[in-house]
Amino acid sequence: SCDAALLCNCSSMGLDFIPPGLTAKITALNLSHNRIKHIQSKDLQQAVNLRVLLLQSNEISSIDNDSFASLGKLELLDLSNNSLAFLSPVWFGHLVSLQHLRLQGNTYRDLGGSSLFSRLRNLSSLHLGNPGFSTIRQGSFEGIVVLDKLWIDGGNLGQYEPGSLKVIQKINHMIIQLRSAKVFSAIVRDLLHSVTWLEVREIAFSIPAEMQPLKVMSYSFAKKISFKKALFTDATVPMMVSILEDMPKLVEVEMIDCRLLGTGRWEMQIQANQSQTVRVLTIEKLSIEEFYLFTDLHTVESLLSLLTRVTVENTKVFLVPCRISQHLLSLEYLDLSANLLGDQSLEHSACQGGWPLLQTLNLSQNSLSDLEMTGKSLSHLGKLILLDISHNNFGEIPDVCEWPKNLKHLNLSSTQMSKVTTCIPTTLEVLDVSANNLREFGLQLPFLKELYLAKNQLKTLPGAAPIPNLVAMSVRRNKLNGFSREEFESFRKMELLDASDNNFICSCEFLSFIQHEARLGQVLVGWPEEYICDSPLVVRGTQVAAVHLSLLECHRTLVVVLTCALLLLLILIVVAVGYKFHAVWYLRMTWAWLQAKRKPKRAPAKDTCYDAFVSYSENDSDWVENIMVRELEQACPPFRLCLHKRDFVPGKWIVDNIIDSIEKSRKTLFVLSEHFVQSEWCKYELDFSHFRLFDENNDAAILILLEPIQSEAIPKRFCKLRKIMNTKTYLEWPPAEEQQAMFWFNLKIALKS
Numbered sequence: 001s002c003d004a005a006l007l008c009n010c011s012s013m014g015l016d017f018i019p020p021g022l023t024a025k026i027t028a029l030n031l032s033h034n035r036i037k038h039i040q041s042k043d044l045q046q047a048v049n050l051r052v053l054l055l056q057s058n059e060i061s062s063i064d065n066d067s068f069a070s071l072g073k074l075e076l077l078d079l080s081n082n083s084l085a086f087l088s089p090v091w092f093g094h095l096v097s098l099q100h101l102r103l104q105g106n107t108y109r110d111l112g113g114s115s116l117f118s119r120l121r122n123l124s125s126l127h128l129g130n131p132g133f134s135t136i137r138q139g140s141f142e143g144i145v146v147l148d149k150l151w152i153d154g155g156n157l158g159q160y161e162p163g164s165l166k167v168i169q170k171i172n173h174m175i176i177q178l179r180s181a182k183v184f185s186a187i188v189r190d191l192l193h194s195v196t197w198l199e200v201r202e203i204a205f206s207i208p209a210e211m212q213p214l215k216v217m218s219y220s221f222a223k224k225i226s227f228k229k230a231l232f233t234d235a236t237v238p239m240m241v242s243i244l245e246d247m248p249k250l251v252e253v254e255m256i257d258c259r260l261l262g263t264g265r266w267e268m269q270i271q272a273n274q275s276q277t278v279r280v281l282t283i284e285k286l287s288i289e290e291f292y293l294f295t296d297l298h299t300v301e302s303l304l305s306l307l308t309r310v311t312v313e314n315t316k317v318f319l320v321p322c323r324i325s326q327h328l329l330s331l332e333y334l335d336l337s338a339n340l341l342g343d344q345s346l347e348h349s350a351c352q353g354g355w356p357l358l359q360t361l362n363l364s365q366n367s368l369s370d371l372e373m374t375g376k377s378l379s380h381l382g383k384l385i386l387l388d389i390s391h392n393n394f395g396e397i398p399d400v401c402e403w404p405k406n407l408k409h410l411n412l413s414s415t416q417m418s419k420v421t422t423c424i425p426t427t428l429e430v431l432d433v434s435a436n437n438l439r440e441f442g443l444q445l446p447f448l449k450e451l452y453l454a455k456n457q458l459k460t461l462p463g464a465a466p467i468p469n470l471v472a473m474s475v476r477r478n479k480l481n482g483f484s485r486e487e488f489e490s491f492r493k494m495e496l497l498d499a500s501d502n503n504f505i506c507s508c509e510f511l512s513f514i515q516h517e518a519r520l521g522q523v524l525v526g527w528p529e530e531y532i533c534d535s536p537l538v539v540r541g542t543q544v545a546a547v548h549l550s551l552l553e554c555h556r557t558l559v560v561v562l563t564c565a566l567l568l569l570l571i572l573i574v575v576a577v578g579y580k581f582h583a584v585w586y587l588r589m590t591w592a593w594l595q596a597k598r599k600p601k602r603a604p605a606k607d608t609c610y611d612a613f614v615s616y617s618e619n620d621s622d623w624v625e626n627i628m629v630r631e632l633e634q635a636c637p638p639f640r641l642c643l644h645k646r647d648f649v650p651g652k653w654i655v656d657n658i659i660d661s662i663e664k665s666r667k668t669l670f671v672l673s674e675h676f677v678q679s680e681w682c683k684y685e686l687d688f689s690h691f692r693l694f695d696e697n698n699d700a701a702i703l704i705l706l707e708p709i710q711s712e713a714i715p716k717r718f719c720k721l722r723k724i725m726n727t728k729t730y731l732e733w734p735p736a737e738e739q740q741a742m743f744w745f746n747l748k749i750a751l752k753s
Helices: 181-190 208-219 237-246 298-303 322-327 343-349 371-378 485-489 508-519 556-580 583-597 618-633 654-663 680-692 719-727 737-752
Strands: 007-009 028-030 052-054 076-078 100-102 125-129 146-154 170-178 195-201 224-228 231-233 252-256 259-261 280-284 309-313 333-335 360-362 386-388 409-411 430-432 450-452 472-474 496-498 610-615 665-672 701-705 730-732
Touching (some): 208 237, 298 322, 618 665
């Protein structure tokens, strides 16, 4: 379970104990998601170089006192989500190098009577608490001076002894999850001067009485306050705003996944002096159940003039009141992505005098549909440099639009455009039109430095003349087949080209050019293995120089010609061999056999029309038609014979005629001669008779040897004839007239049997 760096992953292996045999070579050990219940002294005794030990999500309920005694180099210990009912300071006494300790999700109710962490001088992050964690006492954090991150899960924390956290002189990021505003107030009082970033989770501020203990926050030196999954109401928002505005060093306020019950009609007027320090406001996924009734927020207008960065994302914003926009006098960055802004509401939100210093505006994932109106609504923003209006639905765009005069960055990706027009401003330095349906790009953009055209339908590179200053371009995931050295070199200032995931058809010339440019660090090209060019990703020459094309890739025409010639030669050889060994004959016989097999085994008696079907060679027709037919059909009683010349159905396939005639005849007469074995159709008739009649173990076939046949004269493919002549009695036509009467007698007896 260990890799080359001796990081051993034994996670989710159903282990009931720490596996034996751990050595000093191991530096990281992952035993998470097993069923370990107890850690013994000997388990980790030899792992003296262990730096990471992950034991989370087991069933650990007890640990021997000296289990971690040999782990002096351990830097990360995760004991979270186990069943530890108490914590012992002895466990951590030898972990002098420990930086990260995770103890959350166990069953302990407090941190014990003495400091658990007094020997952990290098501790940087600490995560503790669980649903049953109820008490923090003085001395619990004794010995900790500085922490980068302290996370306390105290949803049911009900008792906090003042001064417990005051011993920690500096905490960069404090995360506390709790429900009690009173406990929160006591904790904040101890952290007034030590916490830089205070993050509060899952707390509810429902009524003004709950806000009174929080007034102590006004004296906090925290620079950032975050609320996650918190609850606010119209009654508590004014007091919270007043508290935050009074914090002397607060720079950033953040609300993520919170709920606001109300419509913005504050029960008391916000009476706060404008903060001279708050510059950043972030609101993400704020749930306002009656957002459509929300007021215009005129009560907070006076607090907005110094904000420089505002993010209101995924909060169902459909309008920013003009007066609010006009009071954002210092705003440089505004993110209103994933909201409900439409063309008309944007025009009102970006009114004259609003956002005068705005440089960056993100309106992606809204409900904008008119690019001309969007540009016109923002055209008065003289400072605007970057505009993101991606993931809207513009579709077809006009030829002429009005834009902010200093706009340099424009993101129009995923906006359903099928064509770009001169509506795009010529002042741009960066343009992103990825993930549209573009088939060509030919805009005149003299200042453009970066162009992103990924995920379109381009088959050729854009022309270089209209974009002479282009430095970087992405055309990945298009339909490019390749490009020439001249095409690339026409971009005189190009430093980076990403053309990966295209349909490149390689040639030696093309690859040589790519290798040359890659060695100069000027091009990035990639071909996935499934494409014709079976080359690895080329990243600034790292791998492309080692790529060598095969004969097929370098001399495609020659290879195609040779392949066709070889195929033609192979076909001629197959035809010659087939002719020599009668392959066509065998194929036709196979088809005829299949035709015969699909018919009933035996025709019903009422369908029997003939006494015998006569199979003979055309060269023997004189004997058959003038001698045998006259003798048999004029006998008393007469025999009815089936002859192909006389009785075959005109227009019917000959094979079907043969099969039907044999099936409608009680017997089959074979007139054998040298001519017979040379006749292909006689061979068919013989085989059909064998398929249909001999398989039934009867004597329906009668052989007449018209003349002697040498066995070597019978072709090998007439295997059925050889077999019949070796196993069946046949009648031999006697040349002497005195013996012919006996021949006819025997033949008539055979036909009657």
